Amino acid sequence: MSALPKTEPVLDVRDLHVEFTTYGGIVKAVRGASFSVDAGKTLAIVGESGCGKSVSVQSIMGLIPMPPGRITRGTALLHGTDIVRGKIVDGDDVRGNRIGMVFQDPMSSLNPTMKVGDQIAETLEVHRGYSRAKARARAVELLAQVHIPEAEERATQYPFSFSGGMLQRAMIAMAIACEPSVLIADEPTTALDVTIQAEILDLLAELQRKNGMAIVLITHDLAVVARMADEVAVMYAGEIVERGTALEVFDQPAHPYTLGLRGALPSRSTERAGLNPIEGSPPDLFAPPTGCGYFARCAHAMRVCEQHRPEQLAVAAGHTARCWLHAPDAPRTHPAIQHRVRG
Amino acid sequence: MLVETIGLTKHFALGRGRTVHAVDDVSLAIDEREVVGLVGESGSGKSTFGRALVGLHSKTAGEVRFAGESLPANYAAADFRRHAANMQMIFQDPYSSLNPRMTVGEIIGEGLRLDGGHTRAQIRNAVADWLARVGLEPGHASRYPHEFSGGQRQRVGIARALILKPRFVVCDEPISALDVSVQAQIVRLLGELKASLGLTLLFIAHDLSMVRYVSDRMAVMYLGSLIEIGSADDVYFRPKHPYTQILIGSNPEPNPRTERHRKALAVAGEAPSPVNIGVGCRFASRCPEVMDVCRRVTPPLLPLPEGGTRRVACHLYTAPAAVSEST
Numbered sequence: 001m002s003a004l005p006k007t008e009p010v011l012d013v014r015d016l017h018v019e020f021t022t023y024g025g026i027v028k029a030v031r032g033a034s035f036s037v038d039a040g041k042t043l044a045i046v047g048e049s050g051c052g053k054s055v056s057v058q059s060i061m062g063l064i065p066m067p068p069g070r071i072t073r074g075t076a077l078l079h080g081t082d083i084v085r086g087k088i089v090d091g092d093d094v095r096g097n098r099i100g101m102v103f104q105d106p107m108s109s110l111n112p113t114m115k116v117g118d119q120i121a122e123t124l125e126v127h128r129g130y131s132r133a134k135a136r137a138r139a140v141e142l143l144a145q146v147h148i149p150e151a152e153e154r155a156t157q158y159p160f161s162f163s164g165g166m167l168q169r170a171m172i173a174m175a176i177a178c179e180p181s182v183l184i185a186d187e188p189t190t191a192l193d194v195t196i197q198a199e200i201l202d203l204l205a206e207l208q209r210k211n212g213m214a215i216v217l218i219t220h221d222l223a224v225v226a227r228m229a230d231e232v233a234v235m236y237a238g239e240i241v242e243r244g245t246a247l248e249v250f251d252q253p254a255h256p257y258t259l260g261l262r263g264a265l266p267s268r269s270t271e272r273a274g275l276n277p278i279e280g281s282p283p284d285l286f287a288p289p290t291g292c293g294y295f296a297r298c299a300h301a302m303r304v305c306e307q308h309r310p311e312q313l314a315v316a317a318g319h320t321a322r323c324w325l326h327a328p329d330a331p332r333t334h335p336a337i338q339h340r341v342r343g
Numbered sequence: 344m345l346v347e348t349i350g351l352t353k354h355f356a357l358g359r360g361r362t363v364h365a366v367d368d369v370s371l372a373i374d375e376r377e378v379v380g381l382v383g384e385s386g387s388g389k390s391t392f393g394r395a396l397v398g399l400h401s402k403t404a405g406e407v408r409f410a411g412e413s414l415p416a417n418y419a420a421a422d423f424r425r426h427a428a429n430m431q432m433i434f435q436d437p438y439s440s441l442n443p444r445m446t447v448g449e450i451i452g453e454g455l456r457l458d459g460g461h462t463r464a465q466i467r468n469a470v471a472d473w474l475a476r477v478g479l480e481p482g483h484a485s486r487y488p489h490e491f492s493g494g495q496r497q498r499v500g501i502a503r504a505l506i507l508k509p510r511f512v513v514c515d516e517p518i519s520a521l522d523v524s525v526q527a528q529i530v531r532l533l534g535e536l537k538a539s540l541g542l543t544l545l546f547i548a549h550d551l552s553m554v555r556y557v558s559d560r561m562a563v564m565y566l567g568s569l570i571e572i573g574s575a576d577d578v579y580f581r582p583k584h585p586y587t588q589i590l591i592g593s594n595p596e597p598n599p600r601t602e603r604h605r606k607a608l609a610v611a612g613e614a615p616s617p618v619n620i621g622v623g624c625r626f627a628s629r630c631p632e633v634m635d636v637c638r639r640v641t642p643p644l645l646p647l648p649e650g651g652t653r654r655v656a657c658h659l660y661t662a663p664a665a666v667s668e669s670t
Contacts (some may be wrong), residue, residue, distance in 0.1 A: 048522035048523060048524060048525075049493075049522055148629075193385055193549065194384070194551070194594050194595075195590060195593040196594040197593065198593040218534065220522065220523060221523075221595075222523070222597035223594075223596055223597045224595060225599075225601070226596060226597050226599040226602040227595045227605070229599070245601045247600070250598065261523055261524060262597070264524045264526065264527035265523065265552070265597055266553055266555070266556035268552055275527040275530055275531055275556070276527065277525070277527035277528040278528075279527075279528070281494070281525075325451055
């Protein structure tokens with residue numbers, strides 16, 4: 001796997017820090033997140049509510065009101081150009097054009113007073129300078145491409161006439177209208193039933209095969225990650241605590257939090273192993289811990305973890321974890337490291 | 344048998360002769376200390392069924408029996424007071440189901456207060472006891488719901504439901520709004536309380552693997568009808584009804600090796616509207632194995648020809664005699 005020539009990632013985010021000023025003080029929502037995604041590949045950013053996964057991508061897309069939010073450090077390179085410092089996020093070059101975005105709740109993400117076809121056409125008029133007629137014709141093609149039956153007629157309807165699954169298809173049509181090189185899908189199936197979820201995930205994979213776009217999939221659902229991801233980044237308390245290929249992260253989880261998430265899911269095998277919840281709750285990001293963010297909940301915590309923030313340490317080729325257990329001088333016999341799940 | 348519904352039906356009139364068939368003729372018997380998981384997609388009527396069961400919806404037709412006693416079709420205030428001590432409900436959304444203007448202590452103690460016959464000190468002690476039992480602290484009684492996380496609020500909702508020591512609890516998607524690690528905390532808490540109190544549960548959820556984990560039996564609803572019921576493992580690993588097969592086949596597993604090679608189980612279209620449903624199987628319009636008879640005759644929920652406890656509402660499994668008789 002590592003013998004392949006290293007391609008330049010399409011989107012490369014490095015050391016991103018995002019803060020919010022609130023009445024209660026400053027929330028350090030993202031504390032040094034780095035991730036990247038290659039063309040034609042899917043990166044899943046997985047984590048629980050409040051871990052900073054949505055804020056990370058929304059901040060680089062310029063979707064976070066600043067103030068109260070601000071990016072205090074870090075870069076986001078799209079094809080080698082920094083879109084955070086370059087201030088081109090505000091323009092039309094990136095958002096909706098070179099990066100498309102699909103949101104969690106299609107009902108509230110579309111304009112209820114505008115026909116679905118016109119909403120898709122608007123993207124093309126704004127970014128591509130298409131005429132109204134040309135943009136509308138293309139919108140119908142796009143609706144057909146995401147397998148909406150009777151696309152011509154559907155384009156003239158308002159969002160309320162669409163079901164949840166159809167709306168999410170329309171959102172995807174809008175997101176891919178300008179043939180973006182990156183598609184960010186923020187919990188795209190969380191509001192949908194499982195049978196519809198399966199259809200939407202298949203559609204995303206099909207579109208990726210056709211046009212080779214990179215997908216950044218943000219989700220809390222490890223099963224969705226397993227189905228879609230090439231690479232996985234696990235986020236906790238504003239940091240990416242583990243990164244690697246999907247097979248590495250699922251087969252050999254290296255961070256105790258990733259292990260904890262796996263243990264909290266019911267097993268699908270016929271025997272009923274007990275559930276092992278992660279006790280406690282994530283740290284307060286008004287005053288983030290100086291050491292490891294997971295220290296207070298970690299079953300394997302050592303003294304060093306309380307005071308010193310773990311570095312991103314290599315576990316295997318292309319697999320890193322922000323955990324002191326993987327330091328060269330950490331105790332060798334640690335169960336977390338020895339834990340090997342063979343699928 | 345502790346709780347039984349016989350032909351429970353709940354329709355909502357939309358006016359102009361249009362009727363939503365939210366729950367149609369559902370018969371389900373739940374044994375003492377049994378956990379029955381009820382699954383189905385949005386709009387399948389599973390929550391309406393749960394609410395009608397505890398009296399939060401009036402019944403259009405059919406009957407609910409609790410410990411042999413038939414419960415009223417429409418609850419009056421006195422009925423709620425009488426039956427609330429036996430049947431309780433834990434709600435889905437721990438954010439909107441707790442009154443933001445009441446303290447957690449008032450919320451948990453309200454059942455005892457309305458029940459009557461308890462002094463304030465007794466209620467206070469019971470609240471403190473229940474806070475501890477659900478993993479919160481006695482000092483939390485004076486706080487308001489907004490000061491708690493989702494998982495903590497769901498613990499409050501559990502204490503609120505259980506303080507009257509009900510025998511039967513409907514859990515309506517109790518973990519859907521929670522994070523993965525917190526879901527496991529709440530499921531474990533429910534399991535411990537079930538064991539120590541001898542509770543009987545109807546566990547409504549759409550997370551199939553979690554339902555299999557917590558339930559003894561699993562029931563599947565589609566468009567207001569009960570279409571399959573059997574032991575949780577039978578239904579999960581050997582689904583019979585074509586809809587159950589698709590539902591379980593669509594449920595992804597957290598394992599990239601199996602997920603990558605999973606073939607898409609296509610189901611044509613989406614669930615039709617539950618307004619003015621006619622005769623025939625409700626899944627007929629989407630079923631990959633649809634037959635002529637399916638559009639003409641509503642399949643009854645029957646045991647499989649090979650016997651056993653599982654029942655399926657599908658003509659594929661109906662004995663040939665029954666089919667020929669109806670055609």
